[in-house]
Amino acid sequence: MRDLICAFVLILGWYCILDYSRLTDMIKPLRFNLIIPPNSQAYREIPYCISTTLMGTFFEVICLKLYGDGTIPESRWFTDVFANRTNLLVFCAWVFLMPTWRDGHFYFIHRGMHPWNTTWFPDIGHYLFKYGHAEHHESINFTAFSGISMHPIEGFIYETSCFVPCFFYHHPILIFMTKIYLLFSAIFSHDGYGFPGASAWDHYIHHVKFNCNYGSSNAPFDWLFNSFDDG
Numbered sequence: 001m002r003d004l005i006c007a008f009v010l011i012l013g014w015y016c017i018l019d020y021s022r023l024t025d026m027i028k029p030l031r032f033n034l035i036i037p038p039n040s041q042a043y044r045e046i047p048y049c050i051s052t053t054l055m056g057t058f059f060e061v062i063c064l065k066l067y068g069d070g071t072i073p074e075s076r077w078f079t080d081v082f083a084n085r086t087n088l089l090v091f092c093a094w095v096f097l098m099p100t101w102r103d104g105h106f107y108f109i110h111r112g113m114h115p116w117n118t119t120w121f122p123d124i125g126h127y128l129f130k131y132g133h134a135e136h137h138e139s140i141n142f143t144a145f146s147g148i149s150m151h152p153i154e155g156f157i158y159e160t161s162c163f164v165p166c167f168f169y170h171h172p173i174l175i176f177m178t179k180i181y182l183l184f185s186a187i188f189s190h191d192g193y194g195f196p197g198a199s200a201w202d203h204y205i206h207h208v209k210f211n212c213n214y215g216s217s218n219a220p221f222d223w224l225f226n227s228f229d230d231g
Helices: 002-019 024-030 039-068 085-096 098-112 124-131 133-138 152-167 173-188 201-209
Strands: none
Touching: 002 024, 002 039, 002 173, 039 152, 039 173, 085 098, 085 173, 098 124, 098 152, 098 173, 124 133, 124 152, 133 152, 152 173
């Protein structure tokens, strides 16, 4: 319930501020697509938003269980950030580098949910797109609700980012912080605006063209793998 309340207060608040408030007429020229989608699009997206939010809750519960039963050994995590210099430096590194490592994870899972165009190996990406990721791409002209509007298959894969810290030395609060970052980054990268939005023009182009801009500027994989398109 905590996660659902937080998610919908943030999504609905940002959605209303941008598209249905006194500011809308002033900032509308900054919208990537000047046509504001009908509310029916948001109604279609809400059940998927609930599903993705609960996937995050599921992974948090799983991680807590893994801490409790010792599957994640105590040598791999700490609870006192200020116990020593190492803990403090490790924690700060995780936090300040989160946009990079999280968006790097996103690039590869996102690219994997688009067609691989392989001939020598089954095109798993084709099926992941057809039966999972395609729902997200229904919202070409997106809004704040579109960010976590994901089929359960995609929502599950998207939230696996929460597990990344578990393989390294870390503080358990990073699981929760990653989950919050996943929510915020998805919402703001789909708000559809330049200023005062996230100015995620590259991701808007991805929703229009489908086969480019799988990541973000926080991790340079689109440039490395020649999938960047500035529109």
